[in-house]
Amino acid sequence: MSKFIPAPWWSLFLLGFWLLLQNKVSFGTLLLGLILAILIPMYTLRARDYRTTLHKPLLAVQYFFILLADIIVSNFNIAAIILTPRKRIQPALIEFPLDISGSVPITILASTISLTPGTISAELGRDGRSLLIHGLNVQDPEATVQQIKHRYERRLKEIFQC
């Protein structure tokens, strides 16, 4: 973007972060926060070896809320599995072919998989084209892969255009 705010979303995040740390909004905290939000990205931008652009910020917000709801569902899910006595579970190691590229989107997808119901990402393939997922209770591996593709990967692809 401009020379002074090279990474606007990052600056906004830092400002929000600073205000949360201070736990109050006043002229002083806002001013210092703004200065930090401009200086820190300017100084550290050279250290970032990846470029990621957020193409659809609104979709990112939607993604966040979907994720939040799924995390809550996943908590109840796992609690049910733990509390049901002697329930037979069917764990599986599944390969997930990646359609997206770039370190930031893949990291977000892997984290999403770990936070959502029944799956944990265990390893990125050597060629970076697939993820290995451990599912706690998988009846239909293909359906699991399709669900992740449809629900998360498709959205990430749109958000980052990668």
Place this chain on the structure above:
Amino acid sequence: MTNLPLWADLLISFVIVLGASFAFIGSLGLLRLPDFMARLHAPTKSTTLGVGGVIIGSMLYFSITDSLSLHELLIAIFLFLTAPISAHLLAKAGLHLELELTRNTQDLRKKPEQYSDKDS
């Protein structure tokens, strides 16, 4: 001690007890689930709502008694950032050490060499 209205009392107690229950269930999962990979699922998932409940309780309490308090949200942000990454690293370590999995685990890897550090 400040006096809270009854509804606030009930609401705050509810979220804190909910959070604590999930934290407990997560720990119980460590004990009950069959193998390393399955055990990982319990703490990574249950802690988010476990800590989340306690955080919401704290936010409500301090917002009602004092002034608006949101800096507990930072804990949630850090947790969302770190929980999946630590889970990923633990799973990765377990995978590379080839820890034994329960017998009914289906291994659907088509190209296992992609996820191994052995030179093929």
